Amino acid sequence: AQRVTQPEKLLSVFKGAPVELKCNYSYSGSPELFWYVQYSRQRLQLLLRHISRESIKGFTADLNKGETSFHLKKPFAQEEDSAMYYCALRAGGFKTIFGAGTRLFVKA
Amino acid sequence: KAGVTQTPRYLIKTRGQQVTLSCSPISGHRSVSWYQQTPGQGLQFLFEYFSETQRNKGNFPGRFSGRQFSNSRSEMNVSTLELGDSALYLCASSSTGPNTEAFFGQGTRLTVV
Numbered sequence: 001a002q003r004v005t006q007p008e009k010l011l012s013v014f015k016g017a018p019v020e021l022k023c024n025y026s027y028s029g030s031p032e033l034f035w036y037v038q039y040s041r042q043r044l045q046l047l048l049r050h051i052s053r054e055s056i057k058g059f060t061a062d063l064n065k066g067e068t069s070f071h072l073k074k075p076f077a078q079e080e081d082s083a084m085y086y087c088a089l090r091a092g093g094f095k096t097i098f099g100a101g102t103r104l105f106v107k108a
Numbered sequence: 109k110a111g112v113t114q115t116p117r118y119l120i121k122t123r124g125q126q127v128t129l130s131c132s133p134i135s136g137h138r139s140v141s142w143y144q145q146t147p148g149q150g151l152q153f154l155f156e157y158f159s160e161t162q163r164n165k166g167n168f169p170g171r172f173s174g175r176q177f178s179n180s181r182s183e184m185n186v187s188t189l190e191l192g193d194s195a196l197y198l199c200a201s202s203s204t205g206p207n208t209e210a211f212f213g214q215g216t217r218l219t220v221v
């Protein structure tokens with residue numbers, strides 16, 4: 001079965017501290033993985049995708065097929081990073097499955 | 109270009125009624141997906157349409173249905189509404205090809221009373 005697990009519903013860190021949002025997936029094929037973000041009163045939008053191996057707003061995510069993980073990391077959190085983050089797996093064409101989401105709160 | 113547009117933005121319905129939500133994808137996008145977003149369950153996949161055909165379906169009862177028109181616009185219908193159907197319904201469109209991102213609309217907030 002295809003599944004995305006985000007074990008933390010809420011993650012609270014201080015500004016300047018490192019942050020890691022965990023994501024584990026279950027999929028028998030070759031996964032396409034994404035991180036989406038939803039800022040307050042804004043629509044859900046793409047943050048980054050694993051295939052690009054890019055850093056967006058200081059965030060990076062590495063696909064670890066052995067651990068079936070795609071954790072999102074940032075070395076120094078900023079207050080404007082406070083948002084809801086969703087890990088997503090695209091499997092079987094265009095069906096995209098989302099995790100339950102992690103709310104990141106960056107304290108001043 | 110214009111983003112994904114969902115109408116209406118807000119709806120209040122009573123139990124037992126039926127409701128139709130509309131989604132206009134980004135021009136050129138042929139894939140449209142629907143999701144139900146609730147605080148407790150997060151984003152749950154409802155179904156996905158491509159070229160007027162439903163290609164994928166999530167684990168929702170048959171009261172939830174949808175369709176896509178030749179211009180790629182999509183509608184979602186929920187019949188015999190229940191209180192638990194209260195949620196934000198999100199529509200997303202995407203182009204073809206691997207690793208393409210989904211572009212989301214603002215959603216329709218449905219409240220069932």
